[in-house]
Amino acid sequence: MPSVAEHYERVLSPVYSWMVGGVEAALAAGKAEIEGLALDLPAGALVADLGAGFGMHAIPLARAGARVVAVDSSTQLLGELSRLAAGLTVTTVQDDLLSFRSHLQEKATAIFCMGDTLTHLPEHTNVDFLVQEAAEALAPDGHFVLSFRDYTETLQDVRRFIPVRGDERRILMCFLEYEEDTVVVNDVLHERRGDAWDTNVSSYRKLRLSPERVMGSLESFGFEARQEPGARGMARIVARLR
Numbered sequence: 001m002p003s004v005a006e007h008y009e010r011v012l013s014p015v016y017s018w019m020v021g022g023v024e025a026a027l028a029a030g031k032a033e034i035e036g037l038a039l040d041l042p043a044g045a046l047v048a049d050l051g052a053g054f055g056m057h058a059i060p061l062a063r064a065g066a067r068v069v070a071v072d073s074s075t076q077l078l079g080e081l082s083r084l085a086a087g088l089t090v091t092t093v094q095d096d097l098l099s100f101r102s103h104l105q106e107k108a109t110a111i112f113c114m115g116d117t118l119t120h121l122p123e124h125t126n127v128d129f130l131v132q133e134a135a136e137a138l139a140p141d142g143h144f145v146l147s148f149r150d151y152t153e154t155l156q157d158v159r160r161f162i163p164v165r166g167d168e169r170r171i172l173m174c175f176l177e178y179e180e181d182t183v184v185v186n187d188v189l190h191e192r193r194g195d196a197w198d199t200n201v202s203s204y205r206k207l208r209l210s211p212e213r214v215m216g217s218l219e220s221f222g223f224e225a226r227q228e229p230g231a232r233g234m235a236r237i238v239a240r241l242r
């Protein structure tokens with residue numbers, strides 16, 4: 001099975017901004033989500049965005065005055081982010097997000113890991129490691145904000161087929177296969193080429209992560225955390241370092 005990075009390169013990175021409704025709509029949604037959090041982010045605050053993608057949150061954060069370190073494994077998405085970030089204080093870093101601390105020269109005011117990035121980690125223990133690293137990387141009272149999908153319910157039969165997005169040029173569907181701790185996501189992308197359709201299929205694994213487990217991990221590493229509904233049906237956890 002392809003790695004997460006290979007899967008993004010093969011299927012998702014080229015269509016990611018389309019998949020989430022287009023760049024402008026996604027940046028507006030990211031801005032609204034950040035404003036809704038009402039975090040105290042003074043001008044010049046250092047913020048890390050882990051698995052930043054094309055910058056759905058990194059760009060609005062930088063436009064609000066933060067210095068953003070955006071970490072992602074996808075060259076293509078980071079290229080898109082760099083173009084969108086022209087004139088803004090955003091440092092793009094191509095690396096595994098688990099190594100994010102080595103790219104911060106000072107304590108951060110906030111760390112974001114949004115849009116279901118957390119479930120892309122290979123092992124459940126990586127989540128605890130990331131929480132521990134976030135606790136080390138944040139200044140006192142700093143915030144760690146996470147949003148991710150809860151795949152703990154085993155969907156049955158036709159509910160395992162998820163239509164992600166479709167228009168006259170493209171259709172993206174995914175089919176879920178459940179394992180004990182993980183779910184295999186099979187993405188099927190149809191793209192119109194002239195009067196025919198090209199089909200591209202690739203699969204990758206995601207963690208079946210319950211919000212309660214992530215809350216427990218955050219609390220054990222010194223955060224106080226609240227859980228709330230996030231964007232696009234995701235769970236969101238807002239944690240503050242005590």
Ligand SMILES: C[S@@+](CC[C@H](N)C(=O)[O-])C[C@H]1O[C@@H](n2cnc3c(N)ncnc32)[C@H](O)[C@@H]1O
Nearest residue numbers: 051052053056072073074096097114115117120
């Ligand atoms: C579902 S997307 C979310 C992107 C963005 N945060 C958003 O809300 O639109 C997940 C992102 O995480 C990146 N990613 C997944 N695993 C990663 C890892 N271990 N290290 C760095 N980036 C990773 C992918 O390349 C992708 O851009």
